[in-house]
Amino acid sequence: MADSDGEYVEDMSDDDLVGHGVSQTVQSDYGTRSKAGRGAKRAGDGRLKPKSRWEDLRRSWEDVVETADGTLTIGELLEAEKRRRLLRDTTPLQRGIIRHLMLVLDMSFAMSEKDLLPSRYRLMLDYAVDFVREYYEQNPISQMGIVAMQDGIAVRISDISGDPVEHIEKLREWKEQQEPKGNPSLQNALEMCRASLFHAPSHGTREVLIIFGALLSNDPGDIDDTISSLIKDRIRVSVIGLSAQVAICAELCTRTNAGETSRYTIAMHEQHFRELFLAATMPPIARSAEQTRPSLLMMGFPSRMVTSADKMSLCACHHRPTREGYACTRCRTKVCRLPAECPVCSLTLVLSTHLARSYHHLFPLQTWVEVSWADAKSTACFACQAVFPKPPKSKTILLKGKGKQQAGGKPPPVEAKGASESGRYACQTCGSHFCIDCDIYCHQTVHNCPGCQGGSGGGETSGGHTNGVAMEIDS
Amino acid sequence: MNPLDVVDDSTHYHSRGTVSVPNLLTIIIDTNPRAWAALANVLPLSQAIATIFVYANSHLAFSDDHHVALLASHCNRAVWLYPEPPTPTKPPSEDVEMGDAGSGKPSQPAPSANKFHQFAKLEASVLRSVRSLIDNTTAADVASTTTTQIPGALTLALAFINKMHLAVMGGSGRRGISPPPDTEPAHKNHRRSRIAVRARILIISVSDSSAEQYIPTMNAVFAAAHSEIPIDTLSLRGSPTFLQQASHITRGNFINVLEPRGLLQYLMVGCASAGLTPDPNDNTASGNRARMKLGKQTPVPPQGGDGGDPLFAPRAESVDFRAACFCHGSVIDTGFVCSICLSIFCDIPDGGVCRTCGTKLALGNYGARPAVSAAAKGKEVQAEG
Numbered sequence: 011m012a013d014s015d016g017e018y019v020e021d022m023s024d025d026d027l028v029g030h031g032v033s034q035t036v037q038s039d040y041g042t043r044s045k046a047g048r049g050a051k052r053a054g055d056g057r058l059k060p061k062s063r064w065e066d067l068r069r070s071w072e073d074v075v076e077t078a079d080g081t082l083t084i085g086e087l088l089e090a091e092k093r094r095r096l097l098r099d100t101t102p103l104q105r106g107i108i109r110h111l112m113l114v115l116d117m118s119f120a121m122s123e124k125d126l127l128p129s130r131y132r133l134m135l136d137y138a139v140d141f142v143r144e145y146y147e148q149n150p151i152s153q154m155g156i157v158a159m160q161d162g163i164a165v166r167i168s169d170i171s172g173d174p175v176e177h178i179e180k181l182r183e184w185k186e187q188q189e190p191k192g193n194p195s196l197q198n199a200l201e202m203c204r205a206s207l208f209h210a211p212s213h214g215t216r217e218v219l220i221i222f223g224a225l226l227s228n229d230p231g232d233i234d235d236t237i238s239s240l241i242k243d244r245i246r247v248s249v250i251g252l253s254a255q256v257a258i259c260a261e262l263c264t265r266t267n268a269g270e271t272s273r274y275t276i277a278m279h280e281q282h283f284r285e286l287f288l289a290a291t292m293p294p295i296a297r298s299a300e301q302t303r304p305s306l307l308m309m310g311f312p313s314r315m316v317t318s319a320d321k322m323s324l325c326a327c328h329h330r331p332t333r334e335g336y337a338c339t340r341c342r343t344k345v346c347r348l349p350a351e352c353p354v355c356s357l358t359l360v361l362s363t364h365l366a367r368s369y370h371h372l373f374p375l376q377t378w379v380e381v382s383w384a385d386a387k388s389t390a391c392f393a394c395q396a397v398f399p400k401p402p403k404s405k406t407i408l409l410k411g412k413g414k415q416q417a418g419g420k421p422p423p424v425e426a427k428g429a430s431e432s433g434r435y436a437c438q439t440c441g442s443h444f445c446i447d448c449d450i451y452c453h454q455t456v457h458n459c460p461g462c463q464g465g466s467g468g469g470e471t472s473g474g475h476t477n478g479v480a481m482e483i484d485s
Numbered sequence: 486m487n488p489l490d491v492v493d494d495s496t497h498y499h500s501r502g503t504v505s506v507p508n509l510l511t512i513i514i515d516t517n518p519r520a521w522a523a524l525a526n527v528l529p530l531s532q533a534i535a536t537i538f539v540y541a542n543s544h545l546a547f548s549d550d551h552h553v554a555l556l557a558s559h560c561n562r563a564v565w566l567y568p569e570p571p572t573p574t575k576p577p578s579e580d581v582e583m584g585d586a587g588s589g590k591p592s593q594p595a596p597s598a599n600k601f602h603q604f605a606k607l608e609a610s611v612l613r614s615v616r617s618l619i620d621n622t623t624a625a626d627v628a629s630t631t632t633t634q635i636p637g638a639l640t641l642a643l644a645f646i647n648k649m650h651l652a653v654m655g656g657s658g659r660r661g662i663s664p665p666p667d668t669e670p671a672h673k674n675h676r677r678s679r680i681a682v683r684a685r686i687l688i689i690s691v692s693d694s695s696a697e698q699y700i701p702t703m704n705a706v707f708a709a710a711h712s713e714i715p716i717d718t719l720s721l722r723g724s725p726t727f728l729q730q731a732s733h734i735t736r737g738n739f740i741n742v743l744e745p746r747g748l749l750q751y752l753m754v755g756c757a758s759a760g761l762t763p764d765p766n767d768n769t770a771s772g773n774r775a776r777m778k779l780g781k782q783t784p785v786p787p788q789g790g791d792g793g794d795p796l797f798a799p800r801a802e803s804v805d806f807r808a809a810c811f812c813h814g815s816v817i818d819t820g821f822v823c824s825i826c827l828s829i830f831c832d833i834p835d836g837g838v839c840r841t842c843g844t845k846l847a848l849g850n851y852g853a854r855p856a857v858s859a860a861a862k863g864k865e866v867q868a869e870g
């Protein structure tokens with residue numbers, strides 16, 4: 011009994027391997043239904059066939075697995091799940107770092123549905139606030155604007171700008187004061203976005219992200235013409251649907267993204283919606299023969315200066331008296347916050363840290379690989395010092411470890427696939443072992459390998475005495 | 486947000502009766518041997534460490550919920566001083582011992598009756614670690630580099646804080662059925678989560694920032710800013726430009742120590758304001774009030790103090806945010822940036838080809854813009870003068 015359960019876990023991780031080899035998409039699936047979900051997608055040959063929500067009941071008791079020593083655990087499955095979200099292509103791709111994005115929010119009657127709680131409308135506006143914050147954090151030198159679809163027309167919520175505070179204020183206002191009503195009009199919204207993005211400089215991206223809850227669009231003309239002009243203006247459109255797939259959205263995304271189908275996604279539940287929404291904060295991969303024209307930009311890097319209270323002066327951007335500010339490096343005009351364009355000489359003013367914020371997109375941290383029991387010599391996570399489980403003594407597991415070693419060979423072109431049987435994850439550069447929590451934290455938040463940065467192994471300065479140091483202390 | 490949740494989840498933080506948020510102070514000591522050699526006449530390392538003990542103890546003494554962690558950022562590696570990494574010989578215990586790890590060392594001397602157990606433990610552990618760190622430093626190690634591993638130490642500290650956060654939140658993988666749909670990466674959902682651990686990082690810096698550590702340092706700093714962890718810097722020597730920026734971005738304090746012999750005073754007065762003083766509003770774990778309120782979207786200049794702290798920490802008057810060009814490493818205030826890889830150059834590269842990524846770049850007519858009329862020009866000059 012116990013043995014067969016163990017095998018079940020094995021199967022699970024193998025399946026992961028296949029799944030990731032095939033499609034490394036941003037979407038994620040959950041728990042037990044993940045296999046089925048992916049299967050369906052593959053069968054559909056690239057076409058999205060999301061299941062209805064009711065088909066996806068999560069039965070938490072099915073996740074429970076009995077381990078060899080008779081305890082119930084879902085730990086490994088959970089780890090696999092966490093890892094699955096983490097695994098993505100880490101080859102450094104050229105990305106559009108300087109972005110111009112229009113966010114289109116559906117505010118039609120369809121948004122008052124309560125299939126997403128508390129309602130589609132409120133949830134969308136809440137997530138939109140998170141999106142705005144995350145967007146500016148990930149893309150500090152980018153711009154965005156927000157448009158609503160309501161009553162068959164497009165309504166401007168906030169103008170295209172680099173100031174998150176303004177967007178968030180407007181979104182909050184809308185949430186309190188407006189109700190979803192009328193029909194949405196994709197064409198009107200797209201035309202408004204096209205007009206807003208018309209002046210976006212050619213070195214940046216031009217993107218439209220549409221949150222679309224309805225299944226219809228109330229258009230005044232032929233939307234095909236609009237799509238053609240979008241392509242001409244090199245604007246790419248992504249859509250996140252909230253109810254079901256709509257043919258025109260699929261066509262819109264495919265055509266404006268040069269045949270790429272993955273830009274149209276359907277949210278299955280609240281969490282999935284949030285994930286899809288926030289995934290759009292990641293700078294898009296730049297395509298070849300590009301839409302963006304690389305250029306050399308002139309930028310100023312002003313230093314912060316503070317004057318004494320009796321020498322306050324007005325900032326040129328908001329005309330408010332401030333003590334702190336940054337002087338334009340070309341004309342010495344005072345602006346109160348960065349990044350900004352100098353109101354006088356229109357030099358782009360940034361902090362060097364704004365540029366640094368995007369560097370991790372350009373130099374992503376390598377994915378760490380699973381460690382088999384055979385190699386699990388470490389006692390604790392290199393970063394957080396959490397103690398690792400000890401290698402089991404039982405025969406079956408030892409055999410398993412051996413088999414893996416023979417199959418895989420020693421050199422590590424190991425492919426990361428899911429949960430590690432030993433609970434350890436290894437950086438292939440420095441060889442340090444980490445726990446799952448640190449794996450996730452380092453890849454999603456810090457973008458540093460503690461081992462490589464901490465002079466462990468790999469580095470030219472210190473050959474092998476990495477963890478050795480720590481161990482010698484106590485001997 | 487039931488305050489009781491916190492109590493339930495943090496059984497190994499002895500919160501006796503009162504509900505409070507664990508407060509973790511992480512001290513990173515820059516142990517760069519060259520720099521300490523230069524400081525030896527004024528403040529030897531041993532004395533600095535003794536001073537840091539006093540400071541750490543004062544933090545620990547404040548409450549049961551106060552924890553400390555110490556790291557060394559050495560010339561070639563970053564090392565945990567306290568809690569010490571578990572030994573391979575010791576049977577690993579099941580639970581993660583966060584602030585209290587390193588207990589039960591067989592080699593530990595008999596505890597002195599005259600010293601608080603926590604203090605003695607900390608002291609023994611740190612002294613042992615530092616000694617072994619120094620013993621294991623070869624002349625070659627010192628010769629090979631002039632800098633220190635601040636990014637590594639910061640990353641370790643952040644990972645540790647993150648782990649503690651997870652342990653308190655109960656989101657760590659070893660706990661059973663906790664992950665509802667909300668187990669997304671801590672980084673995505675933290676804004677909605679309450680602050681489970683109040684953490685600060687204090688860096689005792691003696692070295693200059695080195696240009697090649699810029700990206701990893703900044704990665705760590707952004708992560709700290711994201712998790713609302715202030716980084717305080719006490720610069721005894723050298724010019725740690727990146728740490729100055731770090732403190733500014735994370736809203737910590739940057740203090741340039743003019744008189745290293747007064748280290749204790751700098752620590753107690755300069756860095757205690759936020760680290761030690763209990764926040765009257767935050768004791769209830771209601772979490773509505775994160776230590777630093779909102780305003781995190783961009784590194785906006787702080788509005789002077791955090792509002793809740795009884796002491797106003799000294800603020801750096803001006804922060805050097807000028808960039809170093811990638812071609813010569815010279816500091817510039819106006820430069821040219823490749824729109825693809827964001828490399829910074831001090832002049833227009835030959836033929837408009839980016840020297841880093843090799844992309845052919847379109848050039849603009851820089852500075853040729855506003856065609857100011859003679860009349861307006863005159864006015865401008867007048868206004869300036």
Ligand SMILES: [Zn+2]
Binds near residue numbers: 345347
């Ligand atoms: Zn202003």
Ligand SMILES: [Zn+2]
Binds near residue numbers: 340354355356357
């Ligand atoms: Zn200017």
Ligand SMILES: [Zn+2]
Binds near residue numbers: 394448
């Ligand atoms: Zn760890």
Ligand SMILES: [Zn+2]
Binds near residue numbers: 438440442460461463
């Ligand atoms: Zn590494």
Ligand SMILES: [Zn+2]
Binds near residue numbers: 810813815831
């Ligand atoms: Zn240069």
Ligand SMILES: [Zn+2]
Binds near residue numbers: 823825826827840843
């Ligand atoms: Zn470039």
